[in-house]
Amino acid sequence: MRIGIVCPFSFDAPGGVQFHVRDLAEELTTRGHVVSVLAPADEDTEVPDYVVPAGGSIPIPYNGSVARVTFGPVAGAKLRRWVQQGDFDLLHLHEPMNPSLSMLALWVADGPVVGTFHSSMERSRALQAVSPVVGPMLEKLTARIAVSEEARRTLVQHLGGDAVVVPNGVYVDRFAGAPTDPRWTGTDERPTVAFLGRLDEPRKGLPVLAAAVPAVLARVPGARFLVAGRGDAEDERALLATAGESVEFLGGVSDAEKAALFASVDAYVAPQTGGESFGIVLVEAMSAGTLVVASDIPAFQAVLDGGAHGRLFRRGDSDSLAHALVDVLSDRSAARELAARGAVAARRYDWSTVTDQILAVYEMAMSTTHARVREDPRSRTMFGRLRAATTGGEDAWV
Template sequence: MRIGIVCGYSFDVPGGVQFHVRDLAEHLIATGHEVSVLAPAEETTPVPDYVVAAGRTVAVPYNGSVARLNFGPVSAARTRRWLEEGAFDVLHLHEPITPSLSMLALWIADGPIVGTFHTAMDRSRALQVASPLVRPLLEKITGRIAVSEEARRTVVEHLGGDAVVVPNGVFVDRFARAPRAEAWCGTDERPTVAFLGRLDEPRKGLPVLAAAIPQVLERLPGARFLVAGRGEVSEYREALAAYGDAVTFLGPVSDAEKESLLASVDVYVAPHTGGESFGIVLVEAMSAGAHVVASDIAAFRSVLDGGRYGALFPVGDAQALAGALVDALADREASAPVRRAASEAVRRYDWSVVTREVLAVYEMATGGPVHDDARTRTVVGRLRAALDGRTEDGR
């Protein structure tokens, strides 16, 4: 199958959506499909061979983060040319109503179109205003995917219609088999905790963790905190410098370093305060064997099955976070059953499973086989029947 994938967000500063697009493309290619990805990126930005760079972007604040988007007549011309040259069997648009390349492709393209919605939010005045304008465009999408129930709720409440849930994927074995780094490994005397995220985005929760660290060190003076990610946060560096080697800022880490970090530490902490539609880094940490302590937001609660596969604490509550960390670190062996259960549960998110579900949506969108089912009276019903069929026959 010839598959065209459009990413609305820039590969210059990649984030969760870009990594999702990259990994999906690579797994599709590995299973024999022809894939081309169109994405914003500067000409000097190194991108994989299958990515067509569409040029520079504009930074726009969005949902507690910064989205780097590409829009305008030049971008539209590049998108049109890519579509014509690609002659794709199916077009897969990520964040199709974000004013960037995905929306341009949706305007221009005809034929089978699949859209994946990644964003979750409670309220959005911008989406409420834009909804009547984009709904005619959304009618061109044959198959709608949401990466989580939270993302699906956003689609239903803000855009109308429905979507089938196909989660983000992880190469589980890469994390499960990652080599451990001695410098990051914990001991009974000096257990280790990792934080990974954009440091200068408050919603990632570094301020909450910074407030919890002194409380943890009062009870476990040997605990070590490894803080990784992009962004300058001099105020936290200065405040936490008083604790010496108990806190280490690692800066940005590569994919291989992230895998090794998560495989080495005792606990992964996710103190996010909101704006998350899934919780991919939780799945990565669970795959690597780390015990997860996460804030009790809906997306994380879903991944951790309400606390079955890790510990949850009230959002923004530094004291509760400190207590959860102490509980997890004080008796490292006590968390072993939870970690074992989590390492089995994450198999559901392996790219081998997720890609089969995406291909089932592609088949439905292109008129491929779908199991006869009463649910097939609606588009989303046909999608869910297709996914169930994939699960049953193992294809």
Template sequence: MCPYSWDVPGGVQFHIRDLAEDLIRRGHEVSVLAPADEDTPLPPYVVSAGRAVPVPYNGSVARLNFGFLSAARVRRWLHDGGFDVIHIHEPASPSLGLLSCWAAQGPIVATFHTSNPRSRAMIAAGPILQPALEKISARIAVSEYARRTLVEHLGGDAVVIPNGVDVGFFADAEPKSEWQGLDAPGSVAGGAARAATIGFIGRIDEPRKGLPTLMRALPRILAERPGTRLLVAGRGDEQEAVASLPEAVRGQVEFLGMVSDEDKARLLRSVDLYVAPNTGGESFGIILVEAMSAGAPVLAGDLDAFRQVLDGGAAGELFPVEDADALAAAALRLLSDPARRSALRAVGSAHVRRFDWSVVGGEILSVYEMVTDGAASVAPDERTRLRGRLGLTRG
């Protein structure tokens, strides 16, 4: 069950899509219920629950689906599916997740994605949500910070299983010559032959993605490395995004708009440095894993979730959140140090194996097997290990 609109891509939707496709590759039958507009192209395994409406949520805007008609569609989907296990994402949100919790019978697995340590709304709604949440057989959190939000606001606990990435898809992508810079084949060490390229992927007009911080750092970067280009992929007002920049340097920012998964991978394979200047509200950081999978050195804001994904800073460098001067200094240092960038690539490429769907999908499947009194396809020792991590018993 997907709580957010399928036609406006985001981390939760990508997680659900990739998990569904991993399970299908393993031979399982999968159905996904998700809000979607009538003209949205849907994979064969996705069932539309109708149109969603935008709602401000956790520093962003979530497109949710809720109400009597949605509840009827949830009940019909559950009735027609005859599922062995129901996997609900964000069951505490006012969306299909909560409706599914109310309506579902049988084994329920829930994944909690949100990290919001000061959610007054979640605290206030706790007593109302508890009867539905008590039906959940096993809980998964995508990070320690999502788990902490669950524990502090709603009680109970969860096993931490991170978001997954198809590491090979990003690692094998073909770089695009027009997006390449210092590290392109034939470049001279130190950047004499080619200028550097910095990458950013995210919604331009969503403040917590941090593009304004990167824009404030850009003039200093360009003052020392005049040919540097910033490649920005994502939707939003491009003119507003560069409005704070001096007119003379605006041409160094290239907006690519929304890009396909293939072009996202090619972009990450091409840039000399990927910058994630996010300001908060992140429970994981899937873009960091994608960047490391593609071999891009990562420079990220020092959020708790990002620090965890980057192995405490070993797999990527961190700078103080919203500190444009520190971002510029770190970017200049990395762009001038090919050996350091190479070292980050090596560490990142090894670190991301933990997040490959071959690992993550197997752990989620182990939870399914545990709550449905497991089939022989999952090793008994893996079920025992996960049962201990969950701290749960059947019944």
């Protein structure tokens, strides 16, 4: 099968959606499919051979974070050539309702088109405002996937329609077999707790953890907190400085370092306050056999099965987090048992299983639309209007 995948977010600053696209493309390739990924990326950015750079991107605020996307006539022209030359059996668009390459692809393409929805939002004035405009575009999607029930709820609530839930994937064995690192390995006297996320994104919850640390150290004075991630967090750094050597900032970590970190620590804490539709990092930590302590936002409750596969605490409540950490660091036997249950549960998210589910959606989409992907002739009019609006040029494309 010839599969074209469109990633809306830039490979210059990869995040969760980009990693999902990368891993899916590689898993499909190992199964003998021909895969091409179109994604924003500067020409000098190192990308895998299967990624076609669509040019530079611009940062826009998105769901409590910053997304780097590309949009407009130049990107549209590259997209059109990619569709024409790809001769795809099917297109797979990620976040097709965002103003990005994925939305452009939905305009351009006709035939079997699958859309995956990743985002979770409590409410969005922007989506509600554009819903009457972009809602009808959903009809061009032959099939829809949501990565979680939260992502599905966002789709249904804001845009209408429905989707089959297929979770994000993880290469479980890469984490299960990761080596430990003596710098981060905990002991009975000095257990270790890891945090991983953008330090300057409030929704990642570092302020919640920072406020909990003193209470944990009062009960478990040997505890060590390893804070990994990029970004400035001056207030949190100042607060955590009072903990002295009990807190260490690791900076950004590679994929291999992340796996080793999870394999080494006694607990991984996920204090996010919202904006998460799934929680792939929870599954990665569970795969490594690490006990997860997470806020009780709906997405994390789903991954941890209400606390059966990890420990939950009240969202945004530092006292609740401190109490949970003291419990798991003090009762090591119970913590190991809970972590073992999490490791078993993580297997359901292995890419071998998730890809089977995605391929089933592909087969359904192709059986419904008995044609290859082709250019939608109506898109010429759409793009002509876009070009005229953005450049003042003629209603023509070359």
